[in-house]
Amino acid sequence: MTQRRQNRPPHSPSPRAADRGRVRFDRPEFGRLLGGLAAQGYQVIGPTVRDGALVYASVTSPDELPVGWTDEQTGGSYCLKRRNDAALFGYTLGPQAWKPYLHPPTVRLWRARAGHRELDRLPEPAADPPKYAFLGVRACELQAIAIQDKVFLGGDFVDPWYRRRREGVFLVAVHCGQAGGTCFCASLNTGPKATFGFDLALTEVIEAGRHYFVAESGTDRGAAVLRDLSTQPATPAELAAADRIVADAAAHMGRELDTRGLKELLTRNYEHPRWDDVAGRCLTCANCTMVCPTCFCTTVEEVTDLTGEHAQRWRKWDSCFTTEFSFIHGGSVRASPRSRYRQWLTHKLATWYDQFGTAGCVGCGRCIAWCPVGIDLTEEVRAIRRSDGVTLAQQLTA
Amino acid sequence: MRRNKKPKLAVWKFASCDGCQLSLLDCEDELLAVAGELEVANFPEASRAVAKGPYDLSLVEGSVTTPHDAERIHHVRRASKFLVAIGACATAGGIQALRNFREVKEFVALVYPTPAYVATLNKSTPIADHVFVDFELRGCPISKHQLLEVISAFLHGRKPNTPPHSVCLECKQRGTVCVMVARGTPCLGPATHAGCGALCPAYQRGCYGCFGPKETPNTAALARGWSRLGTTEPDLVRAFRGFNAYAEPFRRESIAHEQT
Ligand code: SF4
Ligand code: SF4
Ligand code: SF4
Ligand code: SF4
Numbered sequence: 001m002t003q004r005r006q007n008r009p010p011h012s013p014s015p016r017a018a019d020r021g022r023v024r025f026d027r028p029e030f031g032r033l034l035g036g037l038a039a040q041g042y043q044v045i046g047p048t049v050r051d052g053a054l055v056y057a058s059v060t061s062p063d064e065l066p067v068g069w070t071d072e073q074t075g076g077s078y079c080l081k082r083r084n085d086a087a088l089f090g091y092t093l094g095p096q097a098w099k100p101y102l103h104p105p106t107v108r109l110w111r112a113r114a115g116h117r118e119l120d121r122l123p124e125p126a127a128d129p130p131k132y133a134f135l136g137v138r139a140c141e142l143q144a145i146a147i148q149d150k151v152f153l154g155g156d157f158v159d160p161w162y163r164r165r166r167e168g169v170f171l172v173a174v175h176c177g178q179a180g181g182t183c184f185c186a187s188l189n190t191g192p193k194a195t196f197g198f199d200l201a202l203t204e205v206i207e208a209g210r211h212y213f214v215a216e217s218g219t220d221r222g223a224a225v226l227r228d229l230s231t232q233p234a235t236p237a238e239l240a241a242a243d244r245i246v247a248d249a250a251a252h253m254g255r256e257l258d259t260r261g262l263k264e265l266l267t268r269n270y271e272h273p274r275w276d277d278v279a280g281r282c283l284t285c286a287n288c289t290m291v292c293p294t295c296f297c298t299t300v301e302e303v304t305d306l307t308g309e310h311a312q313r314w315r316k317w318d319s320c321f322t323t324e325f326s327f328i329h330g331g332s333v334r335a336s337p338r339s340r341y342r343q344w345l346t347h348k349l350a351t352w353y354d355q356f357g358t359a360g361c362v363g364c365g366r367c368i369a370w371c372p373v374g375i376d377l378t379e380e381v382r383a384i385r386r387s388d389g390v391t392l393a394q395q396l397t398a
Numbered sequence: 399m400r401r402n403k404k405p406k407l408a409v410w411k412f413a414s415c416d417g418c419q420l421s422l423l424d425c426e427d428e429l430l431a432v433a434g435e436l437e438v439a440n441f442p443e444a445s446r447a448v449a450k451g452p453y454d455l456s457l458v459e460g461s462v463t464t465p466h467d468a469e470r471i472h473h474v475r476r477a478s479k480f481l482v483a484i485g486a487c488a489t490a491g492g493i494q495a496l497r498n499f500r501e502v503k504e505f506v507a508l509v510y511p512t513p514a515y516v517a518t519l520n521k522s523t524p525i526a527d528h529v530f531v532d533f534e535l536r537g538c539p540i541s542k543h544q545l546l547e548v549i550s551a552f553l554h555g556r557k558p559n560t561p562p563h564s565v566c567l568e569c570k571q572r573g574t575v576c577v578m579v580a581r582g583t584p585c586l587g588p589a590t591h592a593g594c595g596a597l598c599p600a601y602q603r604g605c606y607g608c609f610g611p612k613e614t615p616n617t618a619a620l621a622r623g624w625s626r627l628g629t630t631e632p633d634l635v636r637a638f639r640g641f642n643a644y645a646e647p648f649r650r651e652s653i654a655h656e657q658t
Contacts, residue, residue, distance in 0.1 A: 051574070052575060052581055076626075077579060078576075078579050095575055095580075096570070100573065105570075280616075280619065282619065283588035283615075283619055283620055283623075284564070284614055285564040285566040285587070285588035285589075286570075287570060287588070290567060302556070303547065303559060304550050304551075304554050304556065306431040306435050306549065306553060307431060307434070308553060308554045317570075317571055319563075319567065322561070322562075322563040323563075324561060335614075369579065370576055372566075372579060373620070373622070373623040
């Protein structure tokens with residue numbers, strides 16, 4: 001029996017039945033969608049082509065989107081290719097998700113001046129983060145945002161920096177028309193169709209000489225944006241075409257992860273020899289955690305200037321692959337690369353369930369593609385499953 | 399927290415190109431602040447006025463390559479309360495440590511008409527091979543921001559923020575697209591100590607390893623990755639045999655790829 005875990009967080013906007021009707025708008029109308037979002041004061045962030053990859057950046061016109069581009073990814077390799085059409089969203093994913101916009105790599109937490117007796121906190125310049133509209137959010141990325149929402153906004157301690165950025169983000173999801181060579185959302189039930197958490201969701205259809213979008217709104221403000229476009233009710237044939245495209249993506253996942261008893265499998269294999277094997281290949285470079293849309297760990301750095309009169313505290317992305325991350329009095333708790341890789345994988349796929357109620361992985365495959373030596377977590381899990389409990393057996397015969 | 403007396407700073411040069419000490423002069427905006435907090439007591443590159451030791455903070459640039467320098471570094475140590483080795487030469491032996499892989503007499507005989515006049519050691523070695531070093535700042539050259547950070551930390555008795563992890567963290571934090579994955583360009587970043595801010599990948603080049611080995615570097619696995627991208631064994635030797643050739647993990651890796 002396959003375990004299906006719902007990654008849906010409790011506070012995600014629930015789709016309203018009345019808005020579920022799907023409509024169609026044609027490709028020339030796309031500029032109006034961007035214009036409409038801009039007119040409402042949103043800074044639109046969407047896919048662009050930069051330095052041989054798709055990078056989410058500011059977009060003001062459809063020409064800046066990756067028109068006619070696609071990406072090919074496998075372990076340790078990513079390559080942009082030309083498509084034979086002019087699709088706007090005909091790719092899978094770029095190296096970085098929306099994480100840098102919601103959870104920036106560096107944040108100054110506060111600054112202070114040496115006062116008469118104690119520190120005088122200086123007010124932070126009140127620069128509000130921009131009001132973002134994310135364009136082209138994939139299903140797995142919505143799930144990842146939902147997971148980070150839970151991390152930063154759930155529980156007793158809300159992260160104010162994340163909240164300021166997250167609040168009011170307008171999310172335009174685009175269902176995947178093709179799965180990448182490293183995708184495995186279907187295994188985790190996190191894609192390729194976006195099912196919640198969006199304001200608008202689009203399917204891009206290029207068929208029989210036509211190029212159009214099938215759109216549905218998930219919120220009132222999504223519906224309002226849609227109302228300003230020239231749309232038609234989608235015909236049954238158009239809806240069928242849209243569904244076929246997403247079903248096709250679901251059927252062509254580049255990777256697969258067997259989630260049956262996953263947490264238990266990993267938990268009982270802490271001494272499996274595969275951890276030594278992967279430690280021999282792993283560079284402990286931390287790229288996997290940097291690109292992962294759910295990884296959230298940070299370190300805090302305190303700096304003074306030369307005079308010692310000013311101090312600042314910065315928060316920076318950190319990773320379980322660094323030794324300083326687990327440094328406590330006396331040294332690093334995870335000195336060996338083996339323990340660091342194991343920490344990462346078992347957090348993603350086992351202890352995350354205890355901590356947040358879901359897997360910490362959404363199956364986007366970034367950690368596979370952007371690992372410089374192509375280490376593939378699905379393969380590591382498969383290897384452990386193949387020889388489940390092997391050390392136990394060894395221990396018994398020893 | 400004003401001090402009564404400013405701590406004395408000395409800058410020492412051993413076998414090096416001067417690039418690292420110039421990083422200090424390069425701190426244009428902060429130079430006055432440095433001079434405001436420290437008495438620049440001995441810095442021949444900046445001023446001929448030399449105040450006597452002992453010195454509170456000594457920055458030592460360069461590697462030890464001559465019998466004379468092997469003596470001199472002990473005098474420097476004795477005159478210094480806190481000694482910081484700066485740059486690839488002082489922390490790993492520098493590019494001149496390429497001699498360590500050969501017999502230095504052969505070079506001397508080839509280059510100098512009267513080799514007998516040249517008093518040189520067989521190896522170029524880092525400062526820490528000779529005396530106790532309080533802190534090592536990496537880089538070829540060092541980053542001036544990190545230098546200011548180390549000086550600030552020294553002045554205020556705190557630990558400097560110079561993380562020993564890979565260049566990759568800085569690369570991703572900067573938003574650079576990985577050149578190794580997206581272009582198949584071999585990059586030393588995954589085995590190299592951070593500090594430069596991931597400069598080279600930001601200009602679509604692989605990292606050259608200027609900051610030397612990171613903590614727990616897996617150079618063998620990285621070399622296998624480079625081989626898959628088509629790097630030959632002689633090129634692997636050259637890649638690990640740069641400014642930090644004599645840093646142990648790089649030294650071992652380069653030797654592993656040498657034809658026997
Ligand atoms: S993992 Fe699924 S949702 Fe994410 S990009 Fe791949 S196919 Fe799309
Ligand atoms: S662990 Fe890997 S596949 Fe899973 S969400 Fe993170 S980057 Fe994507
Ligand atoms: S799994 Fe890959 S990306 Fe992650 S730390 Fe190891 S080598 Fe780097
Ligand atoms: S370009 Fe080099 S330094 Fe940057 S992430 Fe890739 S391997 Fe690391």
